[in-house]
Amino acid sequence: MEEKYYKVGTIVNTHGIRGEVKLKATTDFAQERFAKGQLVYLDMDQSQYQELVIKASRPHKGMWLLTFENYADINLVEVFKGHDLYVSGSQRQDLAAGEYYYDQIIGCQVVDLNQTVLGEIIDIFTTGANDVWTVQLTNGKEGLIPVIADVVKEVDVAQKRITIEVLEGLFD
Structure with a gap:
């Protein structure tokens, strides 16, 4: 069975010159999803997911600022703008009774x-x-x-x- 992916945010811009991106989060679990070492998947081209490892993250003015391992320069992350970040189905947490994921x-x-x-x-x-x-x-x-x-x-x-x-x- 093919792995399902679930959107957790959209990269709306870069931030600074050291590879940081600004993300509009669409998850209730941002603190956990964007913690150091977590895997996320970038949707670069309709169902072609690029695996990224979070190097650092922090909330900033209603958004999240993220850096990824091996992407320490603005020129490397500029192409990420406008693309969505996902987690795999196996990374989704169980919810309490009466709580549901959007999908x-x-x-x-x-x-x-x-x-x-x-x-x-x-x-x-x-x-x-x-x-x-x-x-x-x-x-x-x-x-x-x-x-x-x-x-x-x-x-x-x-x-x-x-x-x-x-x-x-x-x-x-």
Whole structure:
């Protein structure tokens, strides 16, 4: 079976002249993912992953600054700009009950309590208080689902199906 890779960030720029890159992280585990010695995979060309070893990392103004072993010059990392970093499936951590990775939720079918199909989850964003899932409704419009117990009743990632209670005004 082919190894799966999961995005943990995007390299948005270089920083300085000593091979440091600025990364916009898309992982909840940045401290662990970007620790010294960790393996990450750079997607340089549609499914061609280049293995990199983290030499050093530090948070900086809402981003992460990373250096990689054997890449100590800006000219070597300039080509990384705009590319995504990944971890392998074997590097993913187990989550607590009721917690999910984005790829487990995106693509799930959304149904109401009567099992009527409402649409499909297409995006996730965090508001601070709770996550919000964007659903592409069957009528072509987009709706927002707050991830709270009053709305989300069941999440079945194995079946890619989420059951919600449609509160008044939810999709108006």
